[in-house]
Amino acid sequence: MITFEHVDVVFPDGFKGLSDVSLTIDRGEFVAVVGLSGAGKSTLIRTINGLVPHTVGTLTVGGRRVDPRNKAKLRALRSQVGMIFQSFNLVDRISVLNNVLAGRSAYTPTWRSLLGWYRPEDREIAFQSLERVGIVEKAYQRAASLSGGQQQRVAIARVLAQDPEVILADEPVAALDPPTAHQVMRDMRRIQQELDITCIVNMHHLDVARAYADRVIGMRGGEVVFDAPVAEATDAAIEEVYQRSLTAEDVVAERAEEGGS
Numbered sequence: 001m002i003t004f005e006h007v008d009v010v011f012p013d014g015f016k017g018l019s020d021v022s023l024t025i026d027r028g029e030f031v032a033v034v035g036l037s038g039a040g041k042s043t044l045i046r047t048i049n050g051l052v053p054h055t056v057g058t059l060t061v062g063g064r065r066v067d068p069r070n071k072a073k074l075r076a077l078r079s080q081v082g083m084i085f086q087s088f089n090l091v092d093r094i095s096v097l098n099n100v101l102a103g104r105s106a107y108t109p110t111w112r113s114l115l116g117w118y119r120p121e122d123r124e125i126a127f128q129s130l131e132r133v134g135i136v137e138k139a140y141q142r143a144a145s146l147s148g149g150q151q152q153r154v155a156i157a158r159v160l161a162q163d164p165e166v167i168l169a170d171e172p173v174a175a176l177d178p179p180t181a182h183q184v185m186r187d188m189r190r191i192q193q194e195l196d197i198t199c200i201v202n203m204h205h206l207d208v209a210r211a212y213a214d215r216v217i218g219m220r221g222g223e224v225v226f227d228a229p230v231a232e233a234t235d236a237a238i239e240e241v242y243q244r245s246l247t248a249e250d251v252v253a254e255r256a257e258e259g260g261s
């Protein structure tokens with residue numbers, strides 16, 4: 001489904017962000033990418049939707065080559081690959097529903113998006129997406145009025161409205177308190193399994209990675225230095241990735257209770 005073959009990223013200043021990465025990620029896998037700050041986690045996931053252009057090697061998503069220089073192909077790729085960010089990236093002053101409808105923009109003529117004239121079927125998809133993340137009752141509230149956990153759920157709904165094959169998430173729960181982080185990750189995991197979406201998620205905290213991922217990729221200095229099923233991502237294995245002992249800050253608090261906001 002996603003393949004990296006000997007992929008390098010060299011930034012314009014000459015810094016090598018990725019070095020000889022070869023990986024295959026199957027459809028429906030939930031992959032956590034871990035590593036210390038600056039290890040190359042964001043760079044890795046951003047090459048998948050062409051946000052960071054790879055400079056050497058071959059990268060394919062769903063059998064199609066990622067070609068960062070081909071704008072039409074990039075647009076098509078990005079309609080299939082949704083992205084979620086640490087800071088949610090919602091438009092604060094518009095409604096939750098309109099934020100989610102933005103996920104339909106790849107399927108909507110620009111004039112309709114600009115006027116906010118979405119088709120009834122797009123509105124239906126947006127409502128269904130909000131139902132999946134459990135906040136349909138917030139549809140007409142301004143995005144800014146929601147809690148952090150709710151805002152990240154809106155961002156997930158926006159990506160779902162895109163009908164993606166792949167979701168990339170760059171530290172999606174780093175801005176949330178530990179119980180809320182677990183609740184949002186639990187939702188992501190459930191939805192990913194229900195819809196058979198491939199998820200690749202960067203995260204700092206090991207307990208979150210271990211609780212929700214199928215597979216853990218460890219990075220250091222732009223290289224993949226660990227890649228194994230989650231059961232093998234032991235403390236000793238991650239200490240090897242980090243090249244130091246684990247600290248309490250590498251692991252968040254215990255799991256949240258079921259329910260909650």
Ligand SMILES: Nc1ncnc2c1ncn2[C@@H]1O[C@H](COP(=O)(O)OP(=O)(O)OP(=O)(O)O)[C@@H](O)[C@H]1O
Nearest residue numbers: 011013015017035036037038039040041042043044
């Ligand atoms: N546009 C750029 N130009 C030059 N160097 C860059 C650029 N973007 C990232 N880097 C460098 O590439 C390295 C990897 O960055 P990246 O953001 O992928 O790390 P990360 O593992 O996601 O870190 P963090 O957890 O802090 O977000 C860092 O040393 C960073 O400074």
